[in-house]
Amino acid sequence: MFGTDPFWLVLVKTVVVFIGLVVIVMLTIWFERRVVGRMQNRIGPNRAGPQGLLQTLVDGIKLALKEEIIPITAHKAVYWLAPFLSAFAAFAAFAVIPFGPTVSMFGIETQLQLADFPQSVLYLLAVASIGIYGIVLSGWASGSTYPLLGGLRSSAQMISYELAMSLSFVAVFMYAGSMSTSEIVIAQEQLWFCVLLLPSFVIYVTAMVGETNRAPFDLPEAESELVGGFHTEYSSMKFAMFFLGEYINMITVSSIATTLFLGGYLAPWPFSLIPGINEGWWTILFWFVKVVLFVFMYVWLRGTLPRYRYDQFMAFGWKVLIPFALAWVVLTAAVRAFAIEYFEDVNMLLLGVGVMLVGVFIYLVYLQIRDARRAREPEPELPSGPMNLENEGFPVPPLPGQTFEYTPRASTTVSGGTEQEEVTDG
């Protein structure tokens, strides 16, 4: 099926994927700002266009028209190359993502996917490792300390988490019997791999957040430590390239998660009972909904979790994720070999073991958090009864008739006091 498309059709697909990606990035940035706004009890951009939809476009035009500042100490050629490498790798990765099954396009039967070959998941990893060059080189070529540190941090982080990520793929390869993205999707027609290979899914989702430098793993751009990280010295269009690359990467890893674990363009369970639902153009819709779910998860994480400390983050990657992934791969290989040699039902056993492992994993993390909390000194006990207004009402003197009460959650919360409420309402 692949490699048989006429040249013009490949060209059409390429252009559609390219433009589609840019548009999706625009929408993603808008979506993130709106959702994170809601999570922080504010509205988010709502001025440019309906519901603020065109905000990203306006920002993009502003960014492109800004003055370009190149540091004197920059290494010119490499400084130019880095943002292009970053954006190139981000776009290139999308070539092997399947959006749907075979459809008829301009009278030609073709797959809704730009390209596919027996090793396309490896291609994704290869392109991702080229993308790291963009970040490292931008850090080095800026000729400045913060970008250099940010670039080194970022690449160390991406290389470490790439290991866990690749290990999580191995179990998928074993069960799909292929490394081609379209075949992996087809292999999930009966059962999605996020159910059968739950630990792999958990590892991948954790690693993909680290891989894209997003909160809570956004250490390369830790503003309080590194200014802007690797792109501190970049401005105007070059900065826009990094920005674009980061968001495309986010969508790419979401699509990979969808393809490898959530059944790609296949319909979710209750709908999948309808015969023939996994055919035709509208399977793109299922793919899109799943990707949006992942993007929402990204935004949710960003709105919820504080940033990790760097050493804790690396220790988590090397001492928790990778050993866990290795053990899981060995177990999967054993079960798979057993299933092929003896009987198929052992797959269900794997499912059970997987669920148990994830449970144990979460419980261990919980224990660690609980112990860390207990190790701290006990909270000072709150006095009970009404407050001594003269001393403890500081810094706000009580209004006439206002009384204070301690609440268990925050000692500063004010309750009672009708006049106080009137003041805040008015």
Add this chain to the structure above:
Amino acid sequence: MNELAQMNAVVEVGSAGEEWAFWICGTLAVIGALGLVLSRKTVHSALFVALTMINLAVLYITLGAPFLGFVQIIVYTGAVMMLFLFVLMLIGVDSSDSLIETLKGQRLAAILMVLALGVIAVAVIAIALDGTTTIGINEANAEHGGNVEGLASLMFTKYLLAMEIVAAVLITAAMGALVLAHRERWSPKRGQRELAEERADDFNRAGIHPGSLPSPGVLATSNAVGTPAILPDGSASELSIPVPLRGKKHPDIPAEPEQIAADFEEVAELSESETVREPEKLADVTGHLELDEVYPDSHNDEAGTGEFELPPAPDDEGRS
């Protein structure tokens, strides 16, 4: 498996496309190899190696070995070269090679050795391939149902021992590096709490300022990181300059605190002759406020020159 698994190469071997790919990628690979040897900056050399590796990977893919090509990029370009870059960037951002020959006759010896190595390589490969019949990549792949499957079955049957030995050697090397680089910790690790308590102790005992050091100055003349901050009394704070820059000369960084202080005073004197510093004008601007309220110390301006002493500022270590 459907026809996808049977498909071995993106480009048909022996086609015009493959020939084009060879000429383009081959040229780029040679350029990369030359760049490696000829460029003065080590980071540029490393980048040229990456270019060569990627082009070789593309050639592998066009020759019907996509797995090898991708692994080449993931392992060599993505991991090995990246580690090289790491080390280069960490040890010296700007180190370039010196062209002075330290060993006599080194270049000549190097050329001879490279030629000898080339002869050996060609001879060994020629001998090894002599008498081998070629069946082409498609047939070799078809035997096991695909490129990856073929490689896997060779690795785990015919070359199992070789693979195990390579793995053992690599693990030994990694363990050796760990042992050599390992440092025994003699004292318990100090956490945030211990460090904070230590700072508080220092403050109690010697009055050392427990907070962060003052940040560098942002003046009209310079805002470089080596510019000292001006303290309220007009003197420059040595503590605001990062330790490695203290006492160093750089065209952009006036690192002499005295010089900065002198510049600052000069600017202050210039501005005095204009509006803002004149006490009468200041009183006009502030309207109903008495001058004493704005500048409580202005009463010691007896000469009426507009200059008055500021209260003694705390010194660099935060003691008054």
